Each structure stands twice: as C-alpha cells, then as structure tokens.
Amino acid sequence: MQSPTEENYLKCIYKLSLKVEKKLSTNAIAQAMCTSAASVSDMLKRLDEKKLIKHEPYKGVTLTNNGRKSALITIRKHRLWELYLVNKMNFGWHEVHELAEQLEHIQSDALIDRINKLLGNPMYDPHGDPIPDCNGEICYKEYLPLRDAAIGNYKLVGVKNHDPNFLKYLSERKLTIGSLIQLVAIDEMGKCIHIKISGLSKLLLLSHEVATGLLIEKVK
Amino acid sequence: MQSPTEENYLKCIYKLSLKVEKKLSTNAIAQAMCTSAASVSDMLKRLDEKKLIKHEPYKGVTLTNNGRKSALITIRKHRLWELYLVNKMNFGWHEVHELAEQLEHIQSDALIDRINKLLGNPMYDPHGDPIPDCNGEICYKEYLPLRDAAIGNYKLVGVKNHDPNFLKYLSERKLTIGSLIQLVAIDEMGKCIHIKISGLSKLLLLSHEVATGLLIEKVK
C-alpha cells in the first residue's frame, strides 16, 4: 500500500509522462507538486526502492508497470468520485476537483466498486476524461479543439482547461459534456466563433481562448 | 485545524468521558487508542498546548469547550457518513463503521452540509445514535435495554453493541432501527425472551446477551 503522498507523486509522474515523451526531470515534478527539488529527490529514492518508478540519479524517471497501475487506480478513484459528486450529490463540475483530491485516498475497494455500480460503470468523468477500469486500463480518445473546427455540428466531449472559473463560465452558458453545438460562423478577424447550443435559441459568441479549451467530436 | 490523528484522540477522549465521570487517565486513553501510554502522554501535551484539552500531568484530562466541539463535529461527520452509506449507497449497517472512520476526516463543510441535506437533516445514525448538529450540540435519549422490559410493545431505537457480527445477526432477522417489537414472553429459566416483529409471522427467540444489546422505547 502507498501513502496519500506517494499516490499523489505517482499520479503526478503519470500525468507529466503523458505530456513529455522522454524521462521526467526532478525539476518538472517539483514544479508540478509545488515542492522543492530536494523533497522530490528524496521521494524518488523511496518510490524507486518500492519498484514503483525507475530512477537513474541525474538522468530522470520513468514509471514501472506497478507504478503506472497504481497511478491509474488513483485516477480512477478521483474520476469516479468526481462523477458521483456531480451526478448523485448535485455538485457543479467546477466544485468537485478539490473534494476528489481528498476522497481519492480513501482505501476501500468495496466503496469504489459501489460508486462505480451506482453510476452504471461509467466511461467518462464530468470533464469528459476517461475513467480507467479496475485493472488500471485506460482508453484515450482523439480530441479536436473547437477552435480548429469548421462550420458544422459537434458534441462537446471534453475540456482541456480544468480551471473552476472556466468551468463555471461554461456551465453558466449551458455548456457541459454532451452539449450539442452547431458551429455557425468563424470570425477570424475578431478571433472568435459563433455557436448555437441545441435546445437554446440564441447564439453564443466564444473567444478563441475559450474555444481552445473545448474538445469536440463531429456529429453526423 | 486538527490532523486526523488529533481528531481521533479528541473523539476517543470525548467518548470515554461519557462513561467515566472523573478526569480521564492516560492509560485509559492508551488502551482505547491501542497505543502506548508514552504516545498518549506526547499527544496530551500537544492537545493541551492547542487548548483542546486541559491536562494536569499525573492528574488526568478533561476536554475544553473547543475540544468537545471538535470531537462532536467529527462524530457528526462520522454518523452522517454512516447514514449516507446505508441510505444512499446500499451498504449494510454492519459494514459502514470502518469506512466512516476514514470519511469523517475529509475536510469540507460543503460536503457534509450536502450529505446532511440529501438525508433530510436526520436526527439519528443507522445504529440509533444521535447526530450532533453543525454547532456540536447533541441530544441524548434515555434508553431501555430490551432485556429489562416487561411484556408489551416496543420500538427498536438503538443498539448498545456495535460489533459487525452482532449487527449482521440482527439484520438477518429483520431487526433494524425502527423495527416494532412485541415482547411476547420472558423465559427467566432459559435466560431468553420471545418476541414478534411487526409484519413477520413467526416468533423470534433472543438470548439475554442479545436482548441486552437492543435499546427500545415503549409504544402506546
């Protein structure tokens, strides 16, 4: 078993590894964890001894299979809790991250299995991120930012930006995962796009920044 | 704010204080916490510095108002979580204590308020224990063990024994909080009693041990 801190390090290393192909630097982890490089160096030694990562001093870090699985199980718990908080406890999608950061460390397979069951074995969390299965298998989708889309019909399937203020901004405009979006016009000059959300009458104007944070899927 | 360990000590001291009128001994706490007297002595010093308890070395311990409130807020969280797990997540009343021991340390007023709201601001947990309000006020009831009752009609309002096996034994016999019980006969010789549960046809035989663990209320 891992401590909550170790779980957080593994989760962090996993997420950074998705962005960076090569071995991870101590500094990158320190920055992401908001701690000192010395603390990270200490922790890397411990995680290496536990065979959760492979750490060659001065060279960098990679996850072992065990470490990756552990990280994905923590991510699974986080995402299931987020979805539970939104779907069953009426929280907004902008409120659940910090809560899930705590709840993901609750140790009980029975509890997480129950949450999964009550949610109907869901595939995605409230932000559209895939939920790893109980073996730590995860299935990534190809995502297209709305910013790069042509005129047409789309479904909102994810957000790239998880900032609570951004999420609140979206839900206030009835934009959540699953929303059907018609891209009506692209204003390259004004650096924005015009969309219409299925079911709502009025047009919505989105800046390129906002459109960059929205991940969509083509609809027939 | 307190650490989970500090919360557990305060909860423990509060619960022991209910049983023992005078000042609590270090040993009593050590036994209840399954730790050494030296560790308790350490912790008492820390809690005293934080003004959560009053500790006169060699003399004993009492809670301050702050300490009592903190303990009761933790107990509130524990009992609300237990009820939530039973009522909303389909756990058995014998399965929820260990989970609630973890969940009670989640730090979020919004979450516990939401749980309270979803449960309809409940008064009692699944074992019939009163739930302190958000100010740490608790209202105890006078309880009568079924063992001491005369022939008549009663409602099961609590259990004195929280052992999961005992609880499972009861629920397997359709005995849970709220069950209406008709005390049909008292067999002093056989050290047992005969009861009939409302809605069920057949008689149930309960040993004096079991009847001692059941807390009841007279029904008109």
Add this chain to the structure above:
DNA sequence: AAAAAAATTTAGATTTGCCTAAATTTAATT
C-alpha cells in the same frame, strides 16, 4: 577544453506520531 550555469543530490534540521526504556510521581501494601 575550461569555466560558468543549471540541475540534481546529499547533508542536516524540523514536525508529527509512534516506539522502548528509564526516570519520576502517585497509589497501595505491609
């Protein structure tokens, strides 16, 4: 290729929470 800069690790401390063993205080016996 040598020197300077950047990144990383090690050294030495700190805090929390625990331990065992020793010292101290209080309570119980003789």
Add this chain to the structure above:
DNA sequence: AATTAAATTTAGGCAAATCTAAATTTTTTT
C-alpha cells in the same frame, strides 16, 4: 511510615515528508 507497585512522564530514537544550504553532476557557454 516506609516500601513496593502502578501509572505517568521524560529521554532518546525511528520513519515519513518537508525544508534550506552545501556539494556534486551535467549541460551550456565562452
């Protein structure tokens, strides 16, 4: 009242997780 026994505290250590500062290694620059 003196001694023994029990309870409690203190002393000294350990492990996790953090820190700052110093030492080391790698990379970059000149």
